[in-house]
Amino acid sequence: MSDNGWPADRIDTEHAHSARIYDYILGGKDYYPADREAGDAMAREWPALPVHMRANRDWMNRAVRWLAEEAGIRQFLDIGTGIPTSPNLHEIAQSVAPDSRVVYVDNDPIVLTLSQGLLSSTPEGRTTYIEADFQHPEAVLGSEEFSRTLDLTKPVALTVIAIVHFVLDEDDAVGIVRRLLEPLPAGSHLAMTIGTAEFAPEEVGRVAREYAARDMPMRLRTIEEAHEFFEGLELAEPGIVQVHKWHPDGTGEQGIRDEDIAMYGAVARKP
Numbered sequence: 001m002s003d004n005g006w007p008a009d010r011i012d013t014e015h016a017h018s019a020r021i022y023d024y025i026l027g028g029k030d031y032y033p034a035d036r037e038a039g040d041a042m043a044r045e046w047p048a049l050p051v052h053m054r055a056n057r058d059w060m061n062r063a064v065r066w067l068a069e070e071a072g073i074r075q076f077l078d079i080g081t082g083i084p085t086s087p088n089l090h091e092i093a094q095s096v097a098p099d100s101r102v103v104y105v106d107n108d109p110i111v112l113t114l115s116q117g118l119l120s121s122t123p124e125g126r127t128t129y130i131e132a133d134f135q136h137p138e139a140v141l142g143s144e145e146f147s148r149t150l151d152l153t154k155p156v157a158l159t160v161i162a163i164v165h166f167v168l169d170e171d172d173a174v175g176i177v178r179r180l181l182e183p184l185p186a187g188s189h190l191a192m193t194i195g196t197a198e199f200a201p202e203e204v205g206r207v208a209r210e211y212a213a214r215d216m217p218m219r220l221r222t223i224e225e226a227h228e229f230f231e232g233l234e235l236a237e238p239g240i241v242q243v244h245k246w247h248p249d250g251t252g253e254q255g256i257r258d259e260d261i262a263m264y265g266a267v268a269r270k271p
Helices: 018-025 031-045 049-068 090-094 111-113 139-141 144-149 173-181 202-214 225-230
Strands: 075-081 101-106 126-131 157-161 189-195 263-269
Touching: 018 031, 018 049, 018 111, 031 049, 031 202, 049 090, 049 157, 049 189, 049 263, 090 101, 101 144, 111 126, 111 189, 126 144, 139 173, 157 173, 173 189, 173 225, 189 225, 225 263
Parallel strands: 075 101, 075 157, 101 126, 157 189
Antiparallel strands: 189 263
C-alpha cells in the first residue's frame, strides 16, 4: 500500500496525472510530488491556471443545480468524475432533490479507492461508482451498476466535464459523447465543458506543451468545434460560452478576465 492507503501496484506515483494535477491546483491533498511539480510548472507558464480550474469547478456546481432546479432532472451520469471534492455532484443535486440518483464513472484507480466520498447518498436517492474508460461507452452503459441505478424511461443528465480535451481526434470525442447520449430518453440533457485556446493562445499553448511533455497530449477546440458536440440538441441559454459567463451567480465570477479562462461550457436538451 502507498502512504495514502491506495494500492501501490495500481498507482503510478512517478508520473503526473491530470486528475491529481487538478486536485493539487485546487488545494486538495490527493497528489504526489510529480503532480505538484507539473502543476507548479504549468502555473508558471500561465499564472491564471488556478483561476481557470476553479471557474470550471464552479461551473459544474451551477450547471448541476440548474439541471436539478430548472430542468427537473433527477438522474445523472457523470463521466470522468475525478478525485472527489466536496460538494460532489450528488451533494449538489440532492440538496435540490433528495431523491436524485447519480452514476459516477472514472478509470483512475485513485478515484476508485477514494470513491467512498462519492457514495454518501441521501436515503431517498442513490449513488454508485463504475470503474470504466470513457472511450468505451458500452462498458458504462452495459454495466450492472448503470442499469440498477438509472431508469431509462426518465430523463438523465450526461455530464462530461473537463475531459474531452484529453481525447485526440483519432479517438473521436464527439462520437464517444454521442454513443453515451444515444440510449438516453428524450428530455435528457448533455452538460459539458470543453477546453479551448482561443482566449489566451500563447499561454494555454505553453500549458498544453507541459501536459504533452508528461504524456498527456491535449486537443483544444474552437467554438465551431465545440458546437459539434451539441448537434441535434437544444442549447439552453446562453448557449456555448466561457464557463464564467454561463449563468453567473455572483459568487465567483467577479474580476475574472476572458483571457483567464480556457474552457467553454454549455447545457443542451435532447429533443
